[in-house]
Amino acid sequence: xxxxxxxxxxxxxxxxxxxxxxxxxxxxxxxxxxxxxxxxxxxxxxxxxxxxxxxxxxxxxxxxxxxxxxxxxxxxxxxxxxxxxxxxxxxxxxxxxxxxxxxxxxxxxxxxxxxxxxxxxxxxxxxxxxxxxxxxxxxxxxxxxxxxxxxxxxxxxxxxxxxxxxxxxxxxxxxxx
Numbered sequence: 001x002x003x004x005x006x007x008x009x010x011x012x013x014x015x016x017x018x019x020x021x022x023x024x025x026x027x028x029x030x031x032x033x034x035x036x037x038x039x040x041x042x043x044x045x046x047x048x049x050x051x052x053x054x055x056x057x058x059x060x061x062x063x064x065x066x067x068x069x070x071x072x073x074x075x076x077x078x079x080x081x082x083x084x085x086x087x088x089x090x091x092x093x094x095x096x097x098x099x100x101x102x103x104x105x106x107x108x109x110x111x112x113x114x115x116x117x118x119x120x121x122x123x124x125x126x127x128x129x130x131x132x133x134x135x136x137x138x139x140x141x142x143x144x145x146x147x148x149x150x151x152x153x154x155x156x157x158x159x160x161x162x163x164x165x166x167x168x169x170x171x172x173x174x175x176x177x
Contacts, residue, residue, distance in 0.1 A: 015061065019069055022057055026050045026073040027080075034081060045150045048120065048158060054098065055116055055162035063102035070094050085134075089127045096126035112166070113159030120155025121148055 029049040038047065050073060057066035074094050078087030101119040104110050110118070124147035132140040 010061075015065065018061065019057075019065055022053050022069050023072055023076075026053045026069060027076060029053065030073065030077040030081065045147070046154075048123070048154050051097070051116070051119060051123070051154075051158045052162045052165065054094075055101065055112065055119070055158060056166055058098075058101055058105055058115075059112065059162075059166055063098070063105075066102070067095075067098055070098055088134075089130055092130040093123035093126035096129075097123035111159075112163040113156060116159030116162060117152055117155035120151035120153075120158065122151075124148060124151045 029052070033047060033049050036047065038045075053073075054066050054070050057069055071091070071094070074090045075087060078084075078090060082090075097119040100122040101115050104115045104118055125144065128140055128144050128147065132138055
């Protein structure tokens, strides 16, 4: 449930408008990420820029709202830039990552950077699980340590950026028109 910093509940209209803006930003960031020529020589490694928005949604609006925006973004981006397999892999990683981040936020044991790192790791884990099932080869898990390092590094960066955005836009979210 989304609240203003003074404890008042955010109106459904304002919350819906913010969710639309976040979905649009996620689509733009997904497109921008396809344009960034990062090649580590290892397939499947991306910056995960849209995870900044999922993190902000979890911390600022709630887990349900973050889930809706994340799933809509994955499906729409899959249709625009990918295929059925990219949607399946992204949904597996995105939903597992979302669930872990929401659980860790609810437990309130970790700061936002650690929550983001766990999100990055579990996103890659979800994709590896689906890949192992699809290709029927358990050896896919040998690739996980490489993806885990990637998840730690990108999760750390996403956590820093997401945390800063949350701090710097605090008053923006508290204003209703």
